[in-house]
Amino acid sequence: MSAVTAATSSPASAAGKSGLVRLGAAFVSRLVIIVPYLWLLFFFLVPFIIVFKISLSQTAIAMPPYTPVLDFRSGISGFISEFGALNFDNYTWLTQDALYFNAYVTSVIVAAISTVLTLLVGYPIAYGMARAPATIRPTLLMLVILPFWTSFLIRVYAWIGILKPEGLLNQLLLATGIISQPLIILNTYTAIFIGIVYSYLPFMVLPLYSSLEKMDHTLIEAAKDLGCPPTSAFWKITFPLSLPGVIAGCLLVFIPAVGEFVIPDLLGGSQTLMIGRTLWNEFFANRDWPVSSAVAVILLLLLIVPIMLFQRAQARAQEQDQ
Amino acid sequence: MTRKALWLSATSAFLAVFTLGAHAEDRVVNVFNWSDYIDSSIIDDFTKETGIKVVYDTFDSNEILETKLLAGGSGYDVVVPSGNFLARQIQAGVFQKLDKSKLPNISNMWDTVMERTAKYDRGNEYSINYMWGTVGIGYNIKKVQAALGTDKIDSWDVFFNPESLAKLKDCGVYVLDSPADIIPAALKYLGLDPNSTSPDEIAKAEETLLKVRPYIRKFHSSEYINALANGDICLAVGWSGDVFQARNRADEAKQGVEIGYSVPKEGAQMWFDQMAIPADAPHVAEAHEFLNYMMKPEVIAKSSNYVLYANGNKASQQFIDKAILEDPAIYPDAATLQKLYTVSPYDPKTQRIITRTWTKIVTGQ
Numbered sequence: 001m002s003a004v005t006a007a008t009s010s011p012a013s014a015a016g017k018s019g020l021v022r023l024g025a026a027f028v029s030r031l032v033i034i035v036p037y038l039w040l041l042f043f044f045l046v047p048f049i050i051v052f053k054i055s056l057s058q059t060a061i062a063m064p065p066y067t068p069v070l071d072f073r074s075g076i077s078g079f080i081s082e083f084g085a086l087n088f089d090n091y092t093w094l095t096q097d098a099l100y101f102n103a104y105v106t107s108v109i110v111a112a113i114s115t116v117l118t119l120l121v122g123y124p125i126a127y128g129m130a131r132a133p134a135t136i137r138p139t140l141l142m143l144v145i146l147p148f149w150t151s152f153l154i155r156v157y158a159w160i161g162i163l164k165p166e167g168l169l170n171q172l173l174l175a176t177g178i179i180s181q182p183l184i185i186l187n188t189y190t191a192i193f194i195g196i197v198y199s200y201l202p203f204m205v206l207p208l209y210s211s212l213e214k215m216d217h218t219l220i221e222a223a224k225d226l227g228c229p230p231t232s233a234f235w236k237i238t239f240p241l242s243l244p245g246v247i248a249g250c251l252l253v254f255i256p257a258v259g260e261f262v263i264p265d266l267l268g269g270s271q272t273l274m275i276g277r278t279l280w281n282e283f284f285a286n287r288d289w290p291v292s293s294a295v296a297v298i299l300l301l302l303l304i305v306p307i308m309l310f311q312r313a314q315a316r317a318q319e320q321d322q
Numbered sequence: 323m324t325r326k327a328l329w330l331s332a333t334s335a336f337l338a339v340f341t342l343g344a345h346a347e348d349r350v351v352n353v354f355n356w357s358d359y360i361d362s363s364i365i366d367d368f369t370k371e372t373g374i375k376v377v378y379d380t381f382d383s384n385e386i387l388e389t390k391l392l393a394g395g396s397g398y399d400v401v402v403p404s405g406n407f408l409a410r411q412i413q414a415g416v417f418q419k420l421d422k423s424k425l426p427n428i429s430n431m432w433d434t435v436m437e438r439t440a441k442y443d444r445g446n447e448y449s450i451n452y453m454w455g456t457v458g459i460g461y462n463i464k465k466v467q468a469a470l471g472t473d474k475i476d477s478w479d480v481f482f483n484p485e486s487l488a489k490l491k492d493c494g495v496y497v498l499d500s501p502a503d504i505i506p507a508a509l510k511y512l513g514l515d516p517n518s519t520s521p522d523e524i525a526k527a528e529e530t531l532l533k534v535r536p537y538i539r540k541f542h543s544s545e546y547i548n549a550l551a552n553g554d555i556c557l558a559v560g561w562s563g564d565v566f567q568a569r570n571r572a573d574e575a576k577q578g579v580e581i582g583y584s585v586p587k588e589g590a591q592m593w594f595d596q597m598a599i600p601a602d603a604p605h606v607a608e609a610h611e612f613l614n615y616m617m618k619p620e621v622i623a624k625s626s627n628y629v630l631y632a633n634g635n636k637a638s639q640q641f642i643d644k645a646i647l648e649d650p651a652i653y654p655d656a657a658t659l660q661k662l663y664t665v666s667p668y669d670p671k672t673q674r675i676i677t678r679t680w681t682k683i684v685t686g687q
Binding site for chain 1: 383385386388389391392393394410413414415416499501538539540541542552554670673674677678680681684685686687
């Protein structure tokens, strides 16, 4: 925060500049701030309003398959009557069948477990990278990003080949005599966790790495000099300082994992009931765009509200620190 | 490459895209068909013969196709939905009536098939049959022999009877993730009307399926092809042509996997994939030319020889490989044909019951 104030106050102190230039600079900085807001408006708010509107409609056998379709040609009165036909029936419907609630809960639990596992795997990797000699760090960073060069779908498919009963993993374990019966991993929750941890690992490692790399290593040396054992030095200094990275990484993994559809579909069993699948069913099998939109809106609220509350708490904690 | 060269190539690529767009008067037809569902030489031959370029895209589920069509402006000129989906899409106003005067080859079509497709498309005004087939049982002959003591499957009993399916649990059972194919089969097995929309009867089908649920490894509509071919599973309830593809892949792999396919004696569902032209198709004339070309006997026969499905073109049968034409699993004999049933589209209310029932069967919730 203090860095930003310093940056904005410096042009004002440059006495020789004319007011016009200052005005221009202010305009440019406004413009720069507006861009992300426009982005949010067009790629988040507008689509969200469309989805929200559909969630208040009713299904119909037509193109598009819901009614009423708002039509600007029908004039103000037509517009008002079309608005009058919207209602919250689809949201009431969601509360009448435990299916939706269960699907939300399962998704959140699967995403939470996956996030913790990704953190456990990702932290040592990021730590190792940040402590590696500066010359090889770019190479290590490259290695983390490299899997993105292959299609996500192909990488998930590859896991089928590894995890299936006659797959690479089982053959290896059988050959070495560690197991005598092939392990059934594919089509279970274990396979989903493996798939999510594997796919989202870079999203965890990168923010962790960037916060660990910035850390001042002399703090650890100071702790050592003062007789602090390495483990408690880690928990008292390194981990708290990497907390912003931990939070960013967890959010980057947790949020997409809740709505994940591909990984449970390919690696999971039929019994896995996640919200992505429920959305698919409503949208494609039932052709009920209004109910599926309602499911999506609720999902968004479930995700956004806790995140906003969390961010508020964070901001307040930071203010108190200063 | 220097930075300048990079810039140049980027600019020329950009220009190329624009010039391609400028040649819009080049004749084009945009086709959207199922994956692995055509001998690709047919497309090349069509372009050679007519000068019309084919942009060929594929999908793997009716639901995906339907959603694109209902959203409108898909840009496709020829699409291939299955019969019961087609019926509902016609009702929604997705398609345009075919101009039969531009389709002289329609005289080659097979009346036996057209009579049945008229159930979805009255008077066959909107669509032409591409391929048809059955929903039956594909199995690994050796593994089933070892588990059940017989290598001949001829009844739904092997699947719907929990005692029998329990014996196959360990070697693996896959089922289509498609309620419109499996619930009617369960109704038929119970001696009920496969087209039933009665919630009580659907509940009976659910009960039957829940009893065998513990022995099913996965519900999926395409993975079973590879799983059967690799010998990963021993039984799959699936579409005829997919099972034959699995059989061919297994033969090619020479790992000793033998695949059989059975049309159960109680009766099996017959399905039809129909070629149709969306109402907002940008190239209507080219689409008609494409449909007419696909109704040439030797062309559609080539496709059947490749995808191993029966087609609705009577005149093409002289060009179809004997092994395919005489295989009763592909071209059923008259007696079997009698027992095959078709399934009508569900109304929205029944569709919801069917989907909910299916979710309960598949996930247990």
